[in-house]
Amino acid sequence: MSDLKQLDADLSRQMNSASVLTSQFTDQEVAASIYNKDAGFTARLAKQTRDNVSQFARRDQVFEFLKPAHNPLLDTRHNMLLYLEGVSVSFDGFKAINDLNLYIKEGELRCIIGPNGAGKTTMMDIITGKTKPDTGQVWLGSKLNLLKMDEAQIANAGVGRKFQKPTVFECLSVWQNLELSMSGTRSVWSVFRAKLSGEQRDEIERVLVLIGLQEQAAMDAGSLSHGQKQWLEIGMLLMQKPKLLLVDEPVAGMTHQEMDRTAELLNSLAGAHSVVVVEHDMDFVRSIASTVSVLHQGSVLAEGSMTDIQNNAKVKQVYLGE
């Protein structure tokens, strides 16, 4: 019996004794326990089950699976999805973000460029709740104050972040990676055992087509090329139905062909999602042809089309070194 089958058998034994409520166990914990063959897994699983039973016995709350995909407070009536206003943050007295104002419309594709140390990563960290600014406002729509929410709440409200390095489950197939990422409660063992509804299968198929990996659906994610892994990870984020996708240097290490395909993919996501791409590769930014914001010393130096940006005297001076 292969390791994976053995683990799956172990899991199903544990599942029988622990009841289906354990499907609330987080995917990350289950995946980590499989990966590490974690001996403490059973104990934690039993505790989680007890917690879940008491949670389900409560009548003063709405169960997770009954909650809508997006926070009902997400209000984009004014066509604006993300507002950063007067945001500043200092690290040991150094202002990494300095009175930053940035507005992202619903369905917009925006590129953020800027020299090293301009504050791009810190800005993403502020939007996702990893870093709290010293001053300023950060809102998702007109009603969700992101500064009052933690990282998990912000993610649940519809903000997905793709880091530069792809992080997919290499020992699972492309299809299983997408299935595991599906919004709602999916766990590693249900990926192996439970039947998907027609709607869920359609959603996975739709994302597979979008990321161009239909033919690789049954392949282990570990055997994909670097570019394909990046697309798969974008697909995994899409399974969560985010309103806003933050994508950090998506084309680093890609071939030209993969870069073209990534530009197509990101363009195709705009409309249904707002997409903010941080990228150093100017050819790629040009190929996306979106509005570009130039960050410099923690604030927006210029904003406009790539042509406007290239002709902007301030940008030439501080960014292009002319």
Ligand SMILES: Nc1ncnc2c1ncn2[C@@H]1O[C@H](COP(=O)(O)OP(=O)(O)OP(=O)(O)O)[C@@H](O)[C@H]1O
């Ligand atoms: N946790 C931290 N502690 C101290 N300084 C920090 C911290 N995070 C960021 N900085 C500093 O803030 C500035 C902005 O960093 P940030 O990583 O946001 O820039 P960036 O535009 O993403 O740069 P790069 O393109 O090199 O990734 C840098 O000078 C960095 O050294």
